[in-house]
Amino acid sequence: MDELKQVFVQESGEQLDALEALLLELENRPDDETTLNGIFRAAHTIKGAAGMVEAAAVEAFAHVVENVLDRLRNHEIEVTTELAALMLACTDQLRVLVAAEAGAADKDEAQIAADSARLLERLNAYGPAGQHAAGSPRVVEPDVQRIPSPQAGHNCWHLSVRFGPDVLRQGMDPENFLRFLETVGNIRHLETLADSMPAAEVMDPELCYLGFEIALESAADKQAIEDVFAFVRDECQLAILPPNSKVGDYLELIESLPEDSLRLGEILVRVGALTADELAEGLRAQSGPAAGEMAQEARQIGEILVAQHVVQPELVAAAVAKQTQVSEKKAHDAKLIRVPADKLDHLINLVGELVIAGAATSLLSHSRRDGELIESASLLTRLVEEIRDASLQLRTVQIGETFNRFQRLVRDACKDLGKDVELLISGGETELDKSIVEKIGDPLMHLVRNSLDHGIEAPAVREAAGKNPRGSLSLNAFHDAGNIVIEVTDDGAGLNRDRILAKAIERGLVDAEAHLSDREVYDLIFAPGLSTAEQVTNLSGRGVGMDVVRRNLQALRGTINVDSQPGRGTRLTLRLPLTLAIIDGFLVVSANRSYVIPLDAVVECIERPVAEHDRNYFNLRGQVLPAVCLRESFNLPGERPTRESVVVVQYAGQRAGIVVDRLAGELQAVIKPLGAIFRHLQGIGGSTILGSGEVALILDISALIKISGQAEQRLLARPEQRSA
Amino acid sequence: MAGLASGALFIQFDTLFRGCCLHALGGSDYVKTIMLVDDSATVLLSISGILTKAGFQVVTANSAEDGQKKLAGGTKPDLLITDLNMPGMNGIEFIKVVRQKAELRFMPILFLTTESQQAKRAEAKAAGASGWIVKPATADTLLNTIKLVLR
Numbered sequence: 001m002d003e004l005k006q007v008f009v010q011e012s013g014e015q016l017d018a019l020e021a022l023l024l025e026l027e028n029r030p031d032d033e034t035t036l037n038g039i040f041r042a043a044h045t046i047k048g049a050a051g052m053v054e055a056a057a058v059e060a061f062a063h064v065v066e067n068v069l070d071r072l073r074n075h076e077i078e079v080t081t082e083l084a085a086l087m088l089a090c091t092d093q094l095r096v097l098v099a100a101e102a103g104a105a106d107k108d109e110a111q112i113a114a115d116s117a118r119l120l121e122r123l124n125a126y127g128p129a130g131q132h133a134a135g136s137p138r139v140v141e142p143d144v145q146r147i148p149s150p151q152a153g154h155n156c157w158h159l160s161v162r163f164g165p166d167v168l169r170q171g172m173d174p175e176n177f178l179r180f181l182e183t184v185g186n187i188r189h190l191e192t193l194a195d196s197m198p199a200a201e202v203m204d205p206e207l208c209y210l211g212f213e214i215a216l217e218s219a220a221d222k223q224a225i226e227d228v229f230a231f232v233r234d235e236c237q238l239a240i241l242p243p244n245s246k247v248g249d250y251l252e253l254i255e256s257l258p259e260d261s262l263r264l265g266e267i268l269v270r271v272g273a274l275t276a277d278e279l280a281e282g283l284r285a286q287s288g289p290a291a292g293e294m295a296q297e298a299r300q301i302g303e304i305l306v307a308q309h310v311v312q313p314e315l316v317a318a319a320v321a322k323q324t325q326v327s328e329k330k331a332h333d334a335k336l337i338r339v340p341a342d343k344l345d346h347l348i349n350l351v352g353e354l355v356i357a358g359a360a361t362s363l364l365s366h367s368r369r370d371g372e373l374i375e376s377a378s379l380l381t382r383l384v385e386e387i388r389d390a391s392l393q394l395r396t397v398q399i400g401e402t403f404n405r406f407q408r409l410v411r412d413a414c415k416d417l418g419k420d421v422e423l424l425i426s427g428g429e430t431e432l433d434k435s436i437v438e439k440i441g442d443p444l445m446h447l448v449r450n451s452l453d454h455g456i457e458a459p460a461v462r463e464a465a466g467k468n469p470r471g472s473l474s475l476n477a478f479h480d481a482g483n484i485v486i487e488v489t490d491d492g493a494g495l496n497r498d499r500i501l502a503k504a505i506e507r508g509l510v511d512a513e514a515h516l517s518d519r520e521v522y523d524l525i526f527a528p529g530l531s532t533a534e535q536v537t538n539l540s541g542r543g544v545g546m547d548v549v550r551r552n553l554q555a556l557r558g559t560i561n562v563d564s565q566p567g568r569g570t571r572l573t574l575r576l577p578l579t580l581a582i583i584d585g586f587l588v589v590s591a592n593r594s595y596v597i598p599l600d601a602v603v604e605c606i607e608r609p610v611a612e613h614d615r616n617y618f619n620l621r622g623q624v625l626p627a628v629c630l631r632e633s634f635n636l637p638g639e640r641p642t643r644e645s646v647v648v649v650q651y652a653g654q655r656a657g658i659v660v661d662r663l664a665g666e667l668q669a670v671i672k673p674l675g676a677i678f679r680h681l682q683g684i685g686g687s688t689i690l691g692s693g694e695v696a697l698i699l700d701i702s703a704l705i706k707i708s709g710q711a712e713q714r715l716l717a718r719p720e721q722r723s724a
Numbered sequence: 725m726a727g728l729a730s731g732a733l734f735i736q737f738d739t740l741f742r743g744c745c746l747h748a749l750g751g752s753d754y755v756k757t758i759m760l761v762d763d764s765a766t767v768l769l770s771i772s773g774i775l776t777k778a779g780f781q782v783v784t785a786n787s788a789e790d791g792q793k794k795l796a797g798g799t800k801p802d803l804l805i806t807d808l809n810m811p812g813m814n815g816i817e818f819i820k821v822v823r824q825k826a827e828l829r830f831m832p833i834l835f836l837t838t839e840s841q842q843a844k845r846a847e848a849k850a851a852g853a854s855g856w857i858v859k860p861a862t863a864d865t866l867l868n869t870i871k872l873v874l875r
Contacts, residue, residue, distance in 0.1 A: 382730045
């Protein structure tokens with residue numbers, strides 16, 4: 001017995017032991033998914049291994065067993081005592097079959113075969129109607145009609161392939177297919193189509209934009225040629241025309257090709273209906289200037305070609321019709337102006353500079369105390385603001401399109417998960433910056449999947465809880481004070497506070513004795529590596545997602561919050577800035593340095609008495625708020641002034657006071673991103689240039705609040721220092 | 725037009741493949757590495773036998789977790805072949821995880837499947853797989869499929 005057989009016998013033995021144990025467990029817990037999956041997998045492994053060592057008897061028997069188990073796993077049939085007993089008998093039979101394979105069976109072959117046949121008959125009662133032993137019936141291609149046509153085409157198959165954009169990302173190389181085609185025949189001619197290739201600046205080098213028109217000389221049948229493309233069959237557009245196809249087939253192909261303004265002759269060459277020589281001949285015969293309407297020119301070539309009996313008239317008509325379609329589409333496109341994104345970015349940048357220059361003028365006019373100048377400057381400022389808003393709007397798109405993409409996702413996921421969920425979309429007309437829309441698609445998808453997977457319960461569970469068996473998931477967007485808010489709400493089971501906390505303690509994320517508020521506990525779901533899902537599914541639940549979601553949002557200067565009520569549902573609230581380019585800011589000064597606080601974070605400003613200078617908290621009308629002193633945070637030199645100001649800021653429901661030397665009023669700040677070396681700076685979100693030409697740093701409020709909270713916790717953890 | 729098109733073709737292949745997969749073009753004596761992930765010892769042994777005989781270097785892993793460990797440990801395969809049905813992390817999850825690694829984004833991934841698992845194919849493709857091998861595969865089928873996806 002060779003080594004492979006030995007391994008097979010040993011492995012099958014282990015799998016059969018596992019199968020038996022799981023089958024016995026199944027009787028106690030008939031609905032346990034893990035058990036069902038384990039049973040299926042054991043049978044599946046045995047079958048696969050048997051195939052590898054060419055143990056046909058084992059493989060055939062295991063195949064039927066696997067089919068029944070698959071139906072069981074998919075809840076198409078129920079677990080009964082009878083079925084469990086039958087399965088156990090099958091397990092025993094598999095043992096005998098494996099032993100026979102190893103030449104160690106204690107029964108004779110005829111008896112084993114008879115036993116197998118008896119069991120198979122009983123198994124068939126559980127199989128799908130009309131179950132076959134193995135494989136699916138192959139669809140028989142109808143006989144291809146070959147009509148001799150001396151004028152069009154050559155004696156080659158014609159292949160028209162447009163690869164899907166993601167072919168490279170799936171690890172496939174289009175070139176490989178072409179090389180592989182050579183194993184079924186000879187490529188006589190190949191045309192590469194790069195018409196869908198966008199301009200270099202918007203081209204994504206990871207996408208494939210190519211198509212090929214191929215003339216293949218081959219004795220293989222259509223199935224064999226099609227099989228070459230089996231791996232990309234679903235994503236690519238593939239048309240295969242047999243040698244000497246009817247003209248009508250070529251016409252259909254022209255109609256189905258992606259739109260482009262190829263000239264008639266080239267289309268004909270590409271579809272292989274014509275050779276390049278025939279086209280050149282046609283072009284030579286065409287007298288007069290080549291300029292003029294493209295369709296008209298095409299018609300001329302076509303007429304010449306027809307006159308020379310090089311192509312059939314219907315072929316020309318189809319190509320001309322195709323070109324007309326293209327030009328009609330162009331006329332329709334004219335209502336919308338396509339602008340390269342970089343031109344738009346340049347405009348926004350200029351508007352930003354204009355805002356700064358306007359601020360400088362306004363500053364100057366106030367210092368001159370010239371009434372008329374002030375009035376004229378303020379008019380200018382208002383107009384500049386309008387221009388700013390209008391030009392920012394050029395970049396905005398409605399979020400509805402992004403939302404609508406989820407319809408399909410929800411539908412498909414529901415099918416997979418066996419749930420019934422209605423997706424409600426509102427606020428789809430809310431506009432936000434295109435660059436933001438592009439980046440929130442993935443985080444949103446993750447949240448939606450999470451809700452479907454873990455939030456909303458299975459219909460039976462919902463019904464038992466007195467809820468509508470049909471779950472609802474809603475996506476809502478609206479504007480709120482300079483932010484766009486996106487809510488993902490489900491009416492599922494809600495977050496399980498105890499389980500999250502237990503898991504976080506287990507992972508060492510929080511202290512076992514820590515007293516956490518509900519919000520703090522819920523926030524833990526964003527910690528890396530935390531998933532409370534009991535069973536990991538294909539959709540989500542590996543605990544690698546929520547921290548990534550939060551990180552992605554933070555990169556966009558956004559935040560995410562979670563609200564949950566046990567048994568009632570969960571709401572995730574995403575807050576994002578409307579644009580990434582310009583913000584309304586509040587200018588403050590500490591140690592003669594200017595800082596900008598985003599205005600939508602500012603709640604109010606108060607003065608702080610000297611007596612409170614040493615405290616890191618302050619009293620706001622009875623409410624205790626943490627205080628963040630800029631001088632301390634940034635280690636600024638110099639004495640603290642006798643009268644400090646506090647800017648009360650609010651971010652994501654949390655309030656804090658930022659202690660500064662002096663307030664300097666509102667301004668519009670054009671955000672200039674900091675260089676890469678400052679990327680790790682905490683508490684600073686960017687910089688801006690003031691009207692005076694001075695550079696001011698823009699404070700990252702959420703980071704500042706977090707830093708102050710952490711400092712506080714460190715202090716609390718070491719009480720002796722605090723009292724010192 | 726034809727000249728321009730093939731020019732564009734050149735740019736794409738050039739930047740993508742000559743650039744990213746320099747190591748795969750390191751001369752004819754370069755031995756390609758194939759990582760094989762399957763929980764069945766029989767499958768591992770038989771397939772790795774075929775591949776080794778065909779001149780590939782084979783790294784085997786008996787679970788997705790094991791495969792991840794080996795990838796993290798510095799194994800840089802030119803091709804990954806994985807089973808879908810495995811205890812612990814399943815093949816589809818594994819494909820997703822592998823695809824997220826920057827250096828493996830364009831590596832071909834084949835998965836082992838059976839005639840009866842048609843529905844899984846689309847799911848695995850969506851996860852980033854390049855293609856599939858139907859079990860049980862003959863040495864010819866196996867090597868032909870590898871030839872199709874491997875440069």
